[in-house]
Amino acid sequence: MIKSTTLLDTLLSSLFSSQCQADFVTMKESVGIGPDQELALNSYFDFKLKTLAESAQDVCLDGDESELQRLLSHIWIEYRMEWIRYNTQMQYQTVVRGQAEPELCARGAVLSYLIGIIESLLSNEEIYWCTKLAAEPIEYMRSRSLLTSRMVQMSSMSGNAGQSAIGSLIQLRDELSVKIRNPLIESRFEKVMTNLEELFTSSTALTSADLHNSLEMIMTKVLGESKVPMLLYRQTDDDTILIPASTIVGLNDLFEQWIKFLVGNSLEESIQVRRDSQKNDHVTIQWRLIQAAGGRLILELEDDGLGKNITADFKNLPRDWVVEKFHTPGLSSKIIINFKGTELADMMVFKAQGPEKDFSFAIFASQVNEVLSENQLTYHQEGTFDYVRTTQNDEVYPLVDMSKILFGKKLVTSNNVFIKVTCEDKTIVIKAASVEAMVKDSMRIGPKTLFFVEGYLLYKGVIVSVIDVIKLKESLSVKHSVSKVS
Numbered sequence: 001m002i003k004s005t006t007l008l009d010t011l012l013s014s015l016f017s018s019q020c021q022a023d024f025v026t027m028k029e030s031v032g033i034g035p036d037q038e039l040a041l042n043s044y045f046d047f048k049l050k051t052l053a054e055s056a057q058d059v060c061l062d063g064d065e066s067e068l069q070r071l072l073s074h075i076w077i078e079y080r081m082e083w084i085r086y087n088t089q090m091q092y093q094t095v096v097r098g099q100a101e102p103e104l105c106a107r108g109a110v111l112s113y114l115i116g117i118i119e120s121l122l123s124n125e126e127i128y129w130c131t132k133l134a135a136e137p138i139e140y141m142r143s144r145s146l147l148t149s150r151m152v153q154m155s156s157m158s159g160n161a162g163q164s165a166i167g168s169l170i171q172l173r174d175e176l177s178v179k180i181r182n183p184l185i186e187s188r189f190e191k192v193m194t195n196l197e198e199l200f201t202s203s204t205a206l207t208s209a210d211l212h213n214s215l216e217m218i219m220t221k222v223l224g225e226s227k228v229p230m231l232l233y234r235q236t237d238d239d240t241i242l243i244p245a246s247t248i249v250g251l252n253d254l255f256e257q258w259i260k261f262l263v264g265n266s267l268e269e270s271i272q273v274r275r276d277s278q279k280n281d282h283v284t285i286q287w288r289l290i291q292a293a294g295g296r297l298i299l300e301l302e303d304d305g306l307g308k309n310i311t312a313d314f315k316n317l318p319r320d321w322v323v324e325k326f327h328t329p330g331l332s333s334k335i336i337i338n339f340k341g342t343e344l345a346d347m348m349v350f351k352a353q354g355p356e357k358d359f360s361f362a363i364f365a366s367q368v369n370e371v372l373s374e375n376q377l378t379y380h381q382e383g384t385f386d387y388v389r390t391t392q393n394d395e396v397y398p399l400v401d402m403s404k405i406l407f408g409k410k411l412v413t414s415n416n417v418f419i420k421v422t423c424e425d426k427t428i429v430i431k432a433a434s435v436e437a438m439v440k441d442s443m444r445i446g447p448k449t450l451f452f453v454e455g456y457l458l459y460k461g462v463i464v465s466v467i468d469v470i471k472l473k474e475s476l477s478v479k480h481s482v483s484k485v486s
Helices: 007-015 018-031 035-058 066-097 102-119 124-135 137-179 183-204 208-225 245-265 271-276 402-407 469-474
Strands: 230-234 283-291 296-303 322-328 332-340 345-353 358-364 368-373 377-382 385-390 396-401 417-423 426-432 434-441 453-459 462-467
Touching: 007 035, 007 066, 007 102, 018 035, 018 102, 035 066, 035 102, 066 102, 066 124, 124 137, 137 208, 137 245, 208 230, 208 245, 208 283, 245 296, 245 332, 345 402, 345 417, 345 426, 358 402, 358 434, 358 453, 396 402, 396 469, 402 426, 417 434, 417 469, 426 469, 434 453
Parallel strands: 230 283, 358 462, 396 426
Antiparallel strands: 283 296, 296 332, 322 332, 345 358, 345 434, 368 417, 377 385, 385 396, 417 426, 453 462
């Protein structure tokens, strides 16, 4: 049985073959170097062969050559860059002295020979991109930023058109729902809106990798003003999260405001100052993207500069964006942006009973675990703290009685429902009068009538308040025990 030749075997056999040694001798003879130069060139050639072979052998473990395959393009670029340096040097030597140094010519020839060996192990695509990168690395990387900018701009225009279309459909549905109570029409509208949103999202949204390229483009524009180097790291590797292109435009604008403040006010004066503070030479900017409830997204940006707080508000942000700022003097600063990632979200509409009329609320369906009835739990109270215990699995959860929150007192009701919701590892049970429907809608931002209301939607001609579960949980505290509704 013939054993298949591995990538490592092919490389090593080429480097240490009799043909390689013969070609090296021919190269030396063709450039006409002296004895001392020949010794130096021999040492150089042996060093290149030895270190290349050692690198290849060290990264191949248990027959896995994937790392070697990846590393070969890096080695090609390394040798090509060195060859470009020697070639440029030789050109100037020829202009100034009339000829280039023979040893330098020989080194260039050695590198060309080794590049040829490595090229034989690379694909044509790898060779093409390596050549492009080695020829003009700065211009090539800048072209990527320009391409990213153009892509974001075009996607944003398409995304805005899609959101406008969906917004018009929502408005039309709301107007018709007041005049025409037809479940079939409502169902058709919802299907059309869902299909449209999915179409525009899939065709214009960008991934977290696209966002990274876009943020990188913004950062490189201000690097010339920075007194210390900066690096941008992406902590999010989930490219299944889709971000509306119009949103990335807003994130770019916010990031540019933040990075300009950082460079102008919150970075060290020199690398030495950072070293004296036991920091890396370069400022590290890290970011990550998190999927939140209700189709919203959270972007976290953090740096390890001087940790000065940006006191000015960010300009030109959408009304429904929430920005939080944090800083640790001397160490770091951080901003967290909560923004809309989708136009439509699934919501559960329910009612809370009042003394004279019922009030409608909505909660994001992604936060609802289950809906329980009276016979599935028991009430308990410790001081002013209410909680329920499930009869099936004996689990205990804090109870939020909507009537008590709204009017400061419990109302005697029957046939209640209990909505178990979870957000950010916080689970509570909401006592309500009834669950009305599951709807797909877009949340609007409006006046804060209640501290736990995040926004609003229109359902069958009635304004429905959308609940922020985290803030609703705060209603269990003394601070927010009573919120009057007029």
